[in-house]
Amino acid sequence: MDFELRPLSRAEAAAADAEALIVLWRDADDHDTPSAEDALGRWVQHxxxxxxxGRDAGQWLAGHRVAGVRARRVVAVRCGDGSARKVRQAVASAWGALKAAPPRTLLIQMGATxxxxxxxxVLGIAEASYRYTTTLSxxxxxxLQRVVVGVAxxxxxxxxxxxxxxxxxxxELAKEWANRPANHARPVDLARAAQALAGPDVEVEVLGPKEVEKLGMGALLAVARGSHEPLRFIVLRYQGAAKxxxxxxxxGKGITFDTGGISLKPAADMDEMKFDMSGAASVLGVFAALPRLRPALNVVGLIPACENMPGGGATKPGDVVRSMSGQTIEILNTDAEGRLILCDALTYAQRFKPRAIVDVATLTGACVIALGAVRSGLYANDDALAQALLQAGEAALDPCWRMPLDDDYAEALKSNFADVANVGGRPAGSVTAAKFLQRFVGDGTPWAxxxxxxxxxxxxxxxxxxxxxxxxxLRYLAELGRQGSAKPRGGRRKGAAA
Structure with missing residues (x-):
């Protein structure tokens, strides 16, 4: 989908060429006096x-061939005080009035904003108009092919x-890969998706089982053993600053399908475990966007990718494996596999001497119970990093919430047979999972x-x-990148999204 930003008044928007027009109407606009040339404003005022x-944000009125307006279909929608949250709500609501016969070209008139x-x-109209179609016959x-946003x-x-x-x-790239069924999003397919992102700004390296075994990633290998699909360990590098x-x-956690392994999950809703690689998909999405943003910093992406299956070679509850860090792990529950593949990736991350590490994972049902579907859970060993991520989430309307990381929670992970157990019981399950991961982060490295x-x-x-x-x-990385000067962009106002 193509996007374009234009300086447009309401009168100019009325004369613009588009199949449909959405007019965002703030409460303060009720008191304006539209000019004689502003047919659009007069129509909404009447x-x-x-x-x-109506008065509430998201309420809309649709018109067909409104006098003085070139677009065939017009939707006026309330956006309250014009804040980001209200605008996103309004755009989604207005699209609901159009989606039965969706237009190919759309103008969103915002005015002063x-x-x-x-x-x-922009994010709201993309979200509202998105449809997954890859595996349809x-x-x-x-x-919707083209969106023009008119501003003052x-x-x-x-x-x-x-x-x-x-x-x-x-x-949308992250959605595409997370939505694909597991037989269309195998570890090898994720690796190919990563390789497709390679270019002047992004380097990609893919490691297979032999390379992973040579590195000593025993935890990742243990999870992958039950599947016929070979694992992949994907490394992406974006260089926007000096080496x-x-x-x-x-x-990003890349469990392309999670049966739970020998600790088999219930059948109900197991199909949704194709989404267990959403962390990996989000890392791919970030690297698809970085060459467009060109922030002045360096970013590395690590994706351990495999299936968690109950095959004859699968890891059993009670098995002890050695991680890349050298620490041994007693696997009490094979359905707590995400932390196992992540711990080896966190150890691998130390070779880059990072300024910060952020891991992203669909890790625990306990976090769903704690925070629901509104905020992601945030754990961090560094206050500055935690605050930066919290602020980025609020600014991007993608909020998270900081959770505790007290050392006392690690007591639940003690084992008589290994250095650490991979689960600590039901109480504070999302916290003990985070405490497990923290063991594999280098001393002094900011981690979230x-x-x-x-x-x-x-x-x-x-x-x-x-x-x-x-x-x-991307908001977090963009803010970090502002500390340096961005690479030349050529001054274009046009953008495109797949």
Whole structure:
């Protein structure tokens, strides 16, 4: 989908060429006096005075061939005070009035707005119009092909627009791979998706079972043993700063399907375990967006990818394995496999001498119970990193919530047969999982863990991947990149998202 940012007044929007037009109407607009040339404003004002446009954010009124407006279909929608959250709600609601016969071209008229609201409009229309089609017998291209966003001051909002378009591109790639059924998203398929991102700004390396065994990644190998699908360990590198600059390392859990292994999951909803590689998908999404954003920093992405299956060679409850760090692990529950593949990746991350490590994983059902589907769980050993991620999440409308990481929680992970057990029981399950991971982070390295088990996908009639936390991660990286000067961008106002 193509996006374009234009400086447009309401009168100019009325004359613009588009199949459909969404007018975002703030509460303050009720008191404006539209000019004689502003047919669009007069139409909405009359609707307000007649009581045909409700008062709450998201309420809309649709019109067909409105006098003085070139677009055939017009939707006026309330956006409250014009804040980012209200704008996103309004755009999603307005698309609901259009999606039965979706237009190919759309103009969203915002007028005077700020960076956060503009980004929310771009992300909101992309989210509302997204459809997964890859494994349908007759895949249809996305109906909406082009979106123009009209604002009062386009140059001042150019940076926010570029960030939003890049984020859409990354988030939709993450959705694509998380949504694919497990037989269409094997570890080898994830590796190919990563290799497709290689280019002038991104290097990709893929390791197979032999290389992983040579590295001593016994925890990752233990999870992969029950599957016929060979594991892959994917390394992506983005260089936006001097080579001497320490990178941020992103680690994404890539369990392409999780049966629970020998500790088999219940059959109900097991199909949703194709989403257990959403952390890996989010890392792929970030690396799809980075060459568009070109932040002035270095980023490394690590994706340990495998299936967790109950085959004849599968790891058994009670087995003890040796991780890449040298620590031995008693596997009490084979369904706590994500932390096993992540711990070896966290050890591998130390070779980059990172400025920070952020791992992303659909790790625990306990986090879903704690936070539901609104906020991702955030654990961190560094206050500055935690605050940066919290702020990035709020700014990107992709929020997280900091959870405790007290050393006392590690007591539950003690084992009589190994250095550590992989589970600590039901109480504080998401916390003990984070404490397990913390053991494999180097001393003095700022580290954060994002548990996205509740936010990575939706169930029920809206079942599908959300692409979270790609917006949070890209906002965090963009803010870090502002500490240096970005690479030249060529001054374009146009962007595109797949």
């Amino acid at each position: 609707a307000v005075r007649d009581g045909d446009l 700020d960076e956060a609201a503009l980004a929310a409009a 007759k895949p249809q291209p996305r109906a 001051d386009a140059p001042a909002l150019h940076g926010a627009f570029e960030w939003a378009v890049a984020t859409v591109h990354g988030q 001497r600059e320490a990178p941020v390392v992103l680690v 863990h994002l548990d996205i088990a509740g936010t990575a996908w939706k169930g029920g009639k809206d079942k599908g991947a959300t692409g979270r936390p790609v917006p949070l991660l």
